[in-house]
Amino acid sequence: MNVIDIHDVWKTYRGGVQALGGISLQVPQGQIFGFLGPNGAGKSTLVKVLTSIVKPNKCQGTMLGMPIGHKPTLAKVGYLPEHARFPEYLKGREVIQYVAGLSGVPKSRARVKADELLELVGMSDWANKKMGTYSKGMKQRIGLAQALVNDPEIVFLDEPTDGVDPRGRKEMRDVLEKMRDQGRTVFINSHLLGELEMICDSVAIMDRGTLVTQGSIAELTAKSQRIELDYQGSLSPDLTQRLHSMGAESAQQTLTIYQKSIPEVQSIIDALRKEQVTIARVQEVRQNLEDFFISSVSTEGVGGTQN
Amino acid sequence: MTQILAVLWDSYKLLTAKKLFWITLGLTILIALIYASIGTYDQGVSLLFGVIKWKSDLINAQASFADHFYMKIFTDHLVPWWLGFFSIVLALISTTPIFPNFLDKGSVDVAISKPVSRTTLFLTKYIGSLLFVAAQVAIFCVICYLAQGYRLAHWSPQIFLAVPLILLAFSSIYCVIVLTAVLTRSTIFSLLMGLVMWGVGTIINGAEEGAYNYAYSPLKEIMRRSENDGQITHEIVQKISTPFPKIERLKTLLQDEVKLNGEKPDGYLDAFLNAMGADRVESAFNIQARQRHSLTYIIGSTLAYNFGVLGIACFFFNRRDY
Numbered sequence: 001m002n003v004i005d006i007h008d009v010w011k012t013y014r015g016g017v018q019a020l021g022g023i024s025l026q027v028p029q030g031q032i033f034g035f036l037g038p039n040g041a042g043k044s045t046l047v048k049v050l051t052s053i054v055k056p057n058k059c060q061g062t063m064l065g066m067p068i069g070h071k072p073t074l075a076k077v078g079y080l081p082e083h084a085r086f087p088e089y090l091k092g093r094e095v096i097q098y099v100a101g102l103s104g105v106p107k108s109r110a111r112v113k114a115d116e117l118l119e120l121v122g123m124s125d126w127a128n129k130k131m132g133t134y135s136k137g138m139k140q141r142i143g144l145a146q147a148l149v150n151d152p153e154i155v156f157l158d159e160p161t162d163g164v165d166p167r168g169r170k171e172m173r174d175v176l177e178k179m180r181d182q183g184r185t186v187f188i189n190s191h192l193l194g195e196l197e198m199i200c201d202s203v204a205i206m207d208r209g210t211l212v213t214q215g216s217i218a219e220l221t222a223k224s225q226r227i228e229l230d231y232q233g234s235l236s237p238d239l240t241q242r243l244h245s246m247g248a249e250s251a252q253q254t255l256t257i258y259q260k261s262i263p264e265v266q267s268i269i270d271a272l273r274k275e276q277v278t279i280a281r282v283q284e285v286r287q288n289l290e291d292f293f294i295s296s297v298s299t300e301g302v303g304g305t306q307n
Numbered sequence: 308m309t310q311i312l313a314v315l316w317d318s319y320k321l322l323t324a325k326k327l328f329w330i331t332l333g334l335t336i337l338i339a340l341i342y343a344s345i346g347t348y349d350q351g352v353s354l355l356f357g358v359i360k361w362k363s364d365l366i367n368a369q370a371s372f373a374d375h376f377y378m379k380i381f382t383d384h385l386v387p388w389w390l391g392f393f394s395i396v397l398a399l400i401s402t403t404p405i406f407p408n409f410l411d412k413g414s415v416d417v418a419i420s421k422p423v424s425r426t427t428l429f430l431t432k433y434i435g436s437l438l439f440v441a442a443q444v445a446i447f448c449v450i451c452y453l454a455q456g457y458r459l460a461h462w463s464p465q466i467f468l469a470v471p472l473i474l475l476a477f478s479s480i481y482c483v484i485v486l487t488a489v490l491t492r493s494t495i496f497s498l499l500m501g502l503v504m505w506g507v508g509t510i511i512n513g514a515e516e517g518a519y520n521y522a523y524s525p526l527k528e529i530m531r532r533s534e535n536d537g538q539i540t541h542e543i544v545q546k547i548s549t550p551f552p553k554i555e556r557l558k559t560l561l562q563d564e565v566k567l568n569g570e571k572p573d574g575y576l577d578a579f580l581n582a583m584g585a586d587r588v589e590s591a592f593n594i595q596a597r598q599r600h601s602l603t604y605i606i607g608s609t610l611a612y613n614f615g616v617l618g619i620a621c622f623f624f625n626r627r628d629y
Contacts, residue, residue: 013628051420054628074422081416087317089324101313102421146417 002026003185006061019045021209032186034196037206043189047156078152082159084143088132092142103150117145136163158189197289207297224287227265229255232278310423311431318435327401335447343454347373374459382561390473391558398440403498405436406488415629425625440477444470465565472557479552480505486620508551515548525592552609
């Protein structure tokens with residue numbers, strides 16, 4: 001079941017800047033979904049459309065089974081904006097309770113929930129200090145806590161680990177994995193591809209207001225999967241021709257066999273060994289998310305659209 | 308309802324976090340206490356509960372209008388000047404950043420992404436911002452009410468009309484500030500626009516008053532002017548001034564509404580002015596001039612202005628992307 005199922009989403013800001021150009025996106029329930037794209041690709045705009053902060057020019061589809069912009073549905077949604085700013089005159093606990101109130105969570109429940117979440121994000125000792133005294137990482141922790149205060153079915157996190165130290169990031173990942181285990185959906189916008197690769201079940205890549213690709217990380221990087229085989233000495237013309245017919249490409253004493261796994265290249269290894277060729281290395285190679293991302297998006301700098 | 312209470316609670320926390328609120332509140336209480344310390348004795352007037360005394364043949368414990376004099380210090384001076392000017396200026400300085408800060412990226416997003424309509428959010432935030440003035444005026448009125456009860460042995464609950472009147476006066480300036488903030492998100496520019504509109508309204512309403520005085524002055528005959536001289540001009544200026552808020556007039560409405568033992572202080576003021584040698588005819592005309600507009604006109608046109616400006620601000624708040 002898809003918790004987000006949208007089609008043909010368009011948004012052009014005043015001044016003619018097109019941020020979204022007919023996006024269609026499906027996000028399955030109970031996944032950690034990574035949303036990637038260069039600066040200005042339109043990632044934040046799409047999240048803002050889904051949370052009714054930005055009004056689209058056109059948008060079809062649903063979130064949690066209801067049309068986009070349906071206010072009561074937002075009671076089941078959590079959101080941590082990029083560069084979140086919470087009232088500096090409020091204490092950490094008060095920020096969580098304030099957002100709980102805005103979400104319609106009853107006061108007694110909000111108090112209990114605030115304590116739980118402060119514990120979860122490791123801010124219990126700072127709960128009664130004002131936001132103005134917090135570091136950036138501490139504010140992000142409170143930001144995550146407030147996004148979870150209404151027990152959301154979907155939580156949108158825009159650059160959640162911004163300013164958070166490595167230990168905090170690990171703790172944040174643990175929280176998100178716990179949410180996924182509870183059947184909730186986590187939608188993350190981030191530039192930290194290594195972070196996303198560690199926890200995301202699937203990702204979508206945007207560039208210049210359009211969706212470039214979408215799928216699980218394994219599916220997306222499968223096309224780049226290959227076996228690299230280094231050998232010593234030279235290959236006879238006959239052997240070279242045979243290897244080529246078996247799908248291997250040879251260059252500088254390295255054979256590259258695309259989209260094959262180790263068991264599938266045993267016949268090539270057998271052919272080499274039969275000709276007494278020394279095999280120096282056999283390695284399965286697959287693009288990481290960062291390489292895939294770079295190869296997927298335009299290399300002309302920022303997307304050129306308002307994010 | 309939970310959402311509305313959350314926004315109001317946030318406004319309360321914001322209010323109490325501001326040093327200027329406590330400074331203004333301290334000054335308000337001090338001024339109210341000084342008012343409470345004013346009294347009369349057989350030979351004149353005393354201040355600071357009798358510490359300072361002035362001998363006066365006009366105002367003393369035996370004077371028939373001494374009680375009205377005490378009441379009029381409140382209605383004619385404290386309300387228009389302290390509550391109606393200085394505390395409004397301090398409140399504007401303190402509350403102007405509320406909307407620009409709220410509308411900052413990363414701040415407004417969280418509130419708007421919640422299951423509460425933008426209109427509710429906007430109006431609740433606006434009402435929450437008025438708490439600054441409401442709290443100051445209410446506390447001031449309570450002290451003055453108790454002081455009048457103690458000094459005059461007469462309780463005048465009408466003085467609490469100062470709370471809605473001063474709130475309406477403040478709101479007439481603040482709504483412009485909020486509209487500018489919604490359009491520009493600039494604190495300085497919003498404050499500037501609020502002050503400019505306050506000034507423009509005061510000038511236009513002042514011009515209308517001046518035109519009225521010119522057209523209907525009892526001194527016309529003495530000045531050998533024709534009966535209709537200036538009346539058309541007054542009508543034109545009045546039409547121009549109608550849409551503007553009657554801020555200055557709101558501040559003096561209490562002078563007509565507060566009564567002492569069932570009588571308006573003005574009757575006694577007339578006697579007081581006579582005693583001081585003032586012109587009775589002219590003072591009567593001043594009262595007539597002050598009362599040339601009905602309460603409905605003053606309150607109605609000011610409310611219409613508030614609703615109009617707030618409506619536009621709310622429209623843009625609802626419409627824009629954040």
